[in-house]
Amino acid sequence: MPNEAELFGLPQVLINFRTLGTTAIKRSARGIVAMILHNETTDTIHNYKITDITDIPDTGLTDENVDLIKKCLLGTPLRVLVYTLPNADVADAKKTQADVLKILGGIKWNWICAPTATGREQEDLGSWIKTMRNNKHKTYKAVLANRAADHEGVVNFCTGNIQVANPNYNAEAAVGTAVVGATKVVDNQEYITYTATQYTARIAGILAGLSLDRSATYFKLTEVLSVEAYEDIDSLIDQGQLLLFDEQDGDGVKIARACNSLTTFTTDKGEEFRKIKIIEGIDMVTDDIRDTFKKYYVGKVINDYDHKMLFIAAILVYFGQIAGNVLDADADNTVDIDEQSQKDYATLKGADVEKLTAMQIRQYNTGDKVMLAGSLKFVDAMENLTINFTM
Missing domain, CATH: 3.40.50 (Rossmann fold)
Structure with missing residues (x-):
């Protein structure tokens, strides 16, 4: 049964990420x-x-x-x-x-x-x-x-x-x-x-x-x-x-x-x-995700598959909020469980990963480690202009 900290904390994570997204600029x-x-x-x-x-x-x-x-x-x-x-x-x-x-x-x-x-x-x-x-x-x-x-x-x-x-x-x-x-x-x-x-x-x-x-x-x-x-x-x-x-x-x-x-x-x-501008965007996203993780997750939420996916979902909401001025709105800005890192972790723990399904690898117990991977495209400002006119 979820404890009180989880029931109170997880909605706050989503609210926090939405707030960070809407106030990013x-x-x-x-x-x-x-x-x-x-x-x-x-x-x-x-x-x-x-x-x-x-x-x-x-x-x-x-x-x-x-x-x-x-x-x-x-x-x-x-x-x-x-x-x-x-x-x-x-x-x-x-x-x-x-x-x-x-x-x-x-x-x-x-x-x-x-x-x-x-x-x-x-x-x-x-x-x-x-x-x-x-x-x-x-x-x-x-x-x-x-x-x-x-x-x-x-x-x-x-x-x-x-x-x-x-x-x-x-x-x-x-x-x-x-x-x-x-x-x-x-x-x-x-x-x-x-x-x-x-x-x-x-x-x-x-x-x-x-x-x-x-x-x-x-x-x-x-x-x-x-x-x-x-x-x-x-x-x-x-x-x-x-x-x-x-x-x-x-x-x-x-x-x-x-x-x-x-x-x-x-x-x-x-x-x-x-x-x-690009480095500023990267640093802001890094700080927002890291600060939210420290504030709402570290020591407060159990590290199972469901809670990892809730955290990922909250990050994706945040990405949607900053698309346009920080992230490229037309790009596939994603984050998910790092399946290769999960597989490597399981191998080090002695598991026969060849016998595990993809979902079993994703759900593998990683102790206190949360290993994610993603892809982001940051948007720049207009600075260079080329026009080719045909007469």
Whole structure:
């Protein structure tokens, strides 16, 4: 006889998956950014949870770092988790980026940036992201500067010489609020020049705040007045660089192509894995299924065939809800019991699988293991156009 937890829990699973499906686009536009900043004059680490500019403290953060946080908030992420490290000139400092990463490895967030990091810290952060995704199956992603990581979890932002007008500049007093980059004054307006590393804060905010019903390709950065120009931008994009460009068409500075740093493709990771939108969709589906399984199934539901099929049915409902903007509505998006894994498990347990029917293999008792397999097709946004006219 089912226990009370099963009677109460199983309907919740279906409701939860339906809710996750119907809110997928809204939720995907509210990602969390983790930001690491050098800020402290002593050997300490502080952290701040910032949802909007009113959460930025009046003291404790340098004007330069406040500027970077505000740049991130322009992308409207759900929140920014700021962790501050000692400045480079703090004598005998022991607190490092590694200490912050130990904290971040145990909490939930989506994108990370380190706009004041050294080149070595950027490299270490990229390596950590690869490890967390490949070995621990986390869905973390990073925006780094000039780091050809060749990985779907790392965006390699490479545009420098980013010129932005300082909105706080007082032309009459000829003074402006302290900012991050170098400045110059032209026609009574102060222009701030940011490096690629500094502007990873802005890019991370955009990617965290962008919903899955569109791509970041051609996303307009209205605050940017000009950026460096490229002789062959297509070749650079093909090398896995995310770049800003201005077509000089009056429409301003935009993201050229929303790609990550992946450039080596395999049968498991084809060229579609270089698209940020596709990886965001994969990560969202992974998190939704895994979180629901942990919340409603682990330790609460017996692992027999009927309960496995109920879980599968709930997942299929979820797939139906996200078809169109996340999954290809015309594709056969499926999940079922992994019969090969079931057969392998039974063989290891000493069963003569040749004498078992297909249904007996599907129903074979797998202890505490739930082994499923499926097929998904994620949908991309329109980015390339080819028209052949015949006259």
